[in-house]
Amino acid sequence: xxxxxxxxxxxxxxxxxxxxxxxxxxxxxxxxxxxxxxxxxxxxxxxxxxxxxxxxxxxxxxxxxxxxxxxxxxxxxxxxxxxxxxxxxxxxxxxxxxxxxxxxxxxxxxxxxxxxxxxxxxxxxxxxxxxxxxxxxxxxxxxxxxxxxxxxxxxxxxxxxxxxxxxxxxxxxxxxxxxxxxxxxxxxxxxxxxxxxxxxxxxxxxxxxxxxxxxxxxxxxxxxxxxxxxxxxxxxxxxxxxxxxxxxxxxxxxxxxxxxxxxxxxxxxxxxxxxxxxxxxxxxxxxxxxxxxxxxxxxxxxxxxxxxxxxxxxxxxxxxxxxxxxxxxxxxxxxxxxxxxxxxxxxxxxxxxxxxxxxxxxxxxxxxxxxxxxxxxxxxxxxxxxxxxxxxxxxxxxxxxxxxxxxxxxxxxxxxxxxxxxxxxxxxxxxxxxxxxxxxxxxxxxxxxxxxxxxxxxxxxxxxxxxxxxxxxxxxxxxxxx
Amino acid sequence: xxxxxxxxxxxxxxxxxxxxxxxxxxxxxxxxxxxxxxxxxxxxxxxxxxxxxxxxxxxxxxxxxxxxxxxxxxxxxxxxxxxxxxxxxxxxxxxxxxxxxxxxxxxxxxxxxxxxxxxxxxxxxxxxxxxxxxxxxxxxxxxxxxxxxxxxxxxxxxxxxxxxxxxxxxxxxxxxxxxxxxxxxxxxxxxxxxxxxxxxxxxxxxxxxxxxxxxxxxxxxxxxxxxxxxxxxxxxxxxxxxxxxxxxxxxxxxxxxxxxxxxxxxxxxxxxxxxxxxxxxxxxxxxxxxxxx
Numbered sequence: 001x002x003x004x005x006x007x008x009x010x011x012x013x014x015x016x017x018x019x020x021x022x023x024x025x026x027x028x029x030x031x032x033x034x035x036x037x038x039x040x041x042x043x044x045x046x047x048x049x050x051x052x053x054x055x056x057x058x059x060x061x062x063x064x065x066x067x068x069x070x071x072x073x074x075x076x077x078x079x080x081x082x083x084x085x086x087x088x089x090x091x092x093x094x095x096x097x098x099x100x101x102x103x104x105x106x107x108x109x110x111x112x113x114x115x116x117x118x119x120x121x122x123x124x125x126x127x128x129x130x131x132x133x134x135x136x137x138x139x140x141x142x143x144x145x146x147x148x149x150x151x152x153x154x155x156x157x158x159x160x161x162x163x164x165x166x167x168x169x170x171x172x173x174x175x176x177x178x179x180x181x182x183x184x185x186x187x188x189x190x191x192x193x194x195x196x197x198x199x200x201x202x203x204x205x206x207x208x209x210x211x212x213x214x215x216x217x218x219x220x221x222x223x224x225x226x227x228x229x230x231x232x233x234x235x236x237x238x239x240x241x242x243x244x245x246x247x248x249x250x251x252x253x254x255x256x257x258x259x260x261x262x263x264x265x266x267x268x269x270x271x272x273x274x275x276x277x278x279x280x281x282x283x284x285x286x287x288x289x290x291x292x293x294x295x296x297x298x299x300x301x302x303x304x305x306x307x308x309x310x311x312x313x314x315x316x317x318x319x320x321x322x323x324x325x326x327x328x329x330x331x332x333x334x335x336x337x338x339x340x341x342x343x344x345x346x347x348x349x350x351x352x353x354x355x356x357x358x359x360x361x362x363x364x365x366x367x368x369x370x371x372x373x374x375x376x377x378x379x380x381x382x383x384x385x386x387x388x389x390x391x392x393x394x395x396x397x398x399x400x401x402x403x404x405x406x407x408x409x410x411x412x413x414x415x416x417x418x419x420x421x422x423x424x425x426x427x428x429x430x431x432x433x434x435x436x437x438x439x440x441x442x443x444x445x446x447x448x449x450x451x452x453x454x455x456x457x458x459x460x461x462x463x464x465x466x467x468x469x470x471x472x473x474x475x476x477x478x479x480x481x482x
Numbered sequence: 483x484x485x486x487x488x489x490x491x492x493x494x495x496x497x498x499x500x501x502x503x504x505x506x507x508x509x510x511x512x513x514x515x516x517x518x519x520x521x522x523x524x525x526x527x528x529x530x531x532x533x534x535x536x537x538x539x540x541x542x543x544x545x546x547x548x549x550x551x552x553x554x555x556x557x558x559x560x561x562x563x564x565x566x567x568x569x570x571x572x573x574x575x576x577x578x579x580x581x582x583x584x585x586x587x588x589x590x591x592x593x594x595x596x597x598x599x600x601x602x603x604x605x606x607x608x609x610x611x612x613x614x615x616x617x618x619x620x621x622x623x624x625x626x627x628x629x630x631x632x633x634x635x636x637x638x639x640x641x642x643x644x645x646x647x648x649x650x651x652x653x654x655x656x657x658x659x660x661x662x663x664x665x666x667x668x669x670x671x672x673x674x675x676x677x678x679x680x681x682x683x684x685x686x687x688x689x690x691x692x693x694x695x696x697x698x699x700x701x702x703x704x705x706x707x708x709x710x711x712x713x714x715x716x717x718x719x720x721x722x723x724x725x726x727x728x729x730x731x732x733x734x735x736x737x738x739x740x741x742x743x744x745x746x747x748x749x750x751x752x753x754x755x756x757x758x759x760x761x762x763x764x765x766x767x768x769x770x771x772x773x774x775x
Contacts, residue, residue, distance in 0.1 A: 005585055006585065009570070009584070009585075012571075013571035101570070104568040105567070108568070109570050109582060109585075110585065111532075111553075112557060112560070112562040113582075113585040113586050114554050114557040114586070115585065117553070479535045480529075481535075482532070
């Protein structure tokens with residue numbers, strides 16, 4: 001089925017095209033990974049979500065997906081550029097390997113040797129498959145290296161700057177601090193050092209620490225309950241009802257079960273309340289942001305990404321506080337002086353900013369939460385898609401004796417698939433186009449958000465194998481004008 | 483048993499194109515020419531011989547093996563020059579020949595070097611910038627280098643200048659002397675007449691005739707052209723008992739068919755006539771086939 005000599009010759013005349021496309025793809029994916037900044041993207045997402053009307057139009061999962069490195073990669077590189085580049089490479093190579101050689105007549109020289117047709121064309125199929133495979137291997141290796149170099153996302157657990165600073169101050173090792181953040185929380189000096197290391201205010205840092213601790217507590221509780229952390233976050237009563245979970249979570253916070261249970265009760269009551277207020281508050285904050293942006297003379301969008309600017313400018317803060325008027329006027333006692341109202345509003349807005357800034361820090365930490373397994377699956381999926389599409393182009397390359405006919409279908413169909421896929425994402429009215437496209441079977445979002453993807457992968461693999469095998473069989477049996 | 487046996491092969495492309503009920507047999511050590519106009523179906527037959535096309539009906543065997551189903555096996559015995567030469571991707575002629583040798587499992591390049599030298603080919607030239615003649619020479623080297631027992635060539639001399647054509651005929655005669663079986667197509671009668679033992683004429687996909695070149699060379703029915711000094715002599719000669727294939731009154735010329743057994747009587751009669759000249763009109767393959775067209 002395979003001739004080493006032909007493989008070598010095919011490699012010799014085709015490696016340049018492979019090298020060019022592989023280099024471009026690897027560089028693009030590396031760039032996308034390197035410039036990824038979760039803080040910035042989080043800010044953008046918040047901005048989009050807060051715009052009335054916009055949030056309804058966009059798929060919620062799309063927004064949440066993009067805040068992690070993998071989610072963002074899945075939507076950009078593996079949803080668009082990488083697939084398009086791979087497509088072009090596969091189409092060009094598949095045509096060169098068979099149809100173009102028959103069209104030119106140079107195939108006569110391969111077939112006037114004692115090498116069987118099936119071996120000749122089988123070797124060409126093998127070259128196509130292995131060139132796609134090695135292309136994604138290179139992209140994967142370069143991608144992983146970039147993740148490590150730019151984000152320390154792979155190994156040598158990278159402790160955040162504040163943990164390092166606090167550990168140095170407390171004279172314990174970093175791991176101890178990372179595992180027990182109460183060491184920082186309970187030591188004012190450590191808080192100062194940590195805040196400085198992170199480059200945020202102490203009050204922001206304190207909120208950040210508490211939030212982080214709360215998250216860790218949820219994690220511990222989830223572990224104790226043997227469920228996903230998302231389940232616990234969505235429904236904290238799960239913890240409340242389990243003594244083991246309570247004590248595990250409490251331990252993280254340095255509290256006993258009873259104290260933690262009380263805290264949890266408050267939290268549950270609060271969250272029920274705040275759900276109603278969230279919408280209203282959001283609107284007020286946007287109003288405040290817009291006012292502050294006017295004072296600072298920058299775009300509200302830019303300001304949303306960097307709310308620290310408002311804190312640094314008292315005039316902006318004042319304007320924002322007045323515009324937002326977070327505290328309803330009726331909650332003040334009759335005859336409260338306007339200055340006091342203003343002050344209270346300012347304090348409220350400040351706390352919103354602090355919470356937001358702390359939130360940004362959290363997502364900064366989470367953004368680097370990089371799953372090598374998911375990344376490999378993403379690349380495997382992209383490979384399988386290209387493998388199947390390569391099968392289409394290869395089949396037509398085997399069927400037709402003229403390059404132009406081979407390209408008409410061998411390029412036309414994959415390009416149509418790509419366009420249908422894009423169209424299906426544009427709006428819900430065109431969504432049914434996804435059933436017309438093979439590309440739908442590779443859904444990066446399903447991989448990064450742990451949806452179903454294994455059956456799709458299997459279909460791509462089986463389809464690909466069938467297409468290549470059919471191509472070889474057709475070529476073996478057809479008349480060649482050589 | 484013939485080395486190459488083509489048995490009522492039909493490959494119908496419609497509109498009278500292709501091959502129709504073609505049967506030929508070529509013995510081992512024979513040089514077989516295959517002549518016909520453009521589009522007569524020469525290349526179609528050669529492609530079937532090479533196993534590139536499958537006959538609609540009929541069989542082709544080479545050395546007892548089927549040309550279609552055992553194509554790869556047969557290639558061990560065959561050197562091939564395609565009708566339209568398109569080389570695979572290779573920077574130079576040398577690189578191409580080495581690449582081809584690799585595929586053929588050939589290690590010894592000495593015969594390739596010999597043919598290269600004989601054709602005065604510089605194989606180090608850039609393959610894509612070669613002239614038509616150089617490409618043809620490179621293709622010839624590629625076909626001959628394995629010293630294969632059977633050579634199948636589709637119009638191998640296209641693009642060669644007359645000197646190189648003579649050189650090529652020389653090489654062919656060497657190969658023939660070594661006992662090679664050669665099957666070549668051509669649209670030039672002289673070429674096949676010089677080299678081939680047998681020549682087949684194909685027209686509209688059908689074999690019209692197969693002729694031995696030896697028979698042509700040793701033809702006993704000769705044609706002489708005579709020109710008489712005066713019109714009276716001319717008229718007088720016409721009354722003699724000879725077969726005239728053509729009479730040209732205005733020029734006092736006549737073409738006379740004379741069998742070799744009758745040559746003495748012819749010469750005797752001529753002594754009584756004053757003539758300007760007498761020439762023999764050579765009988766050729768071309769002439770023979772023209773009569774069949």
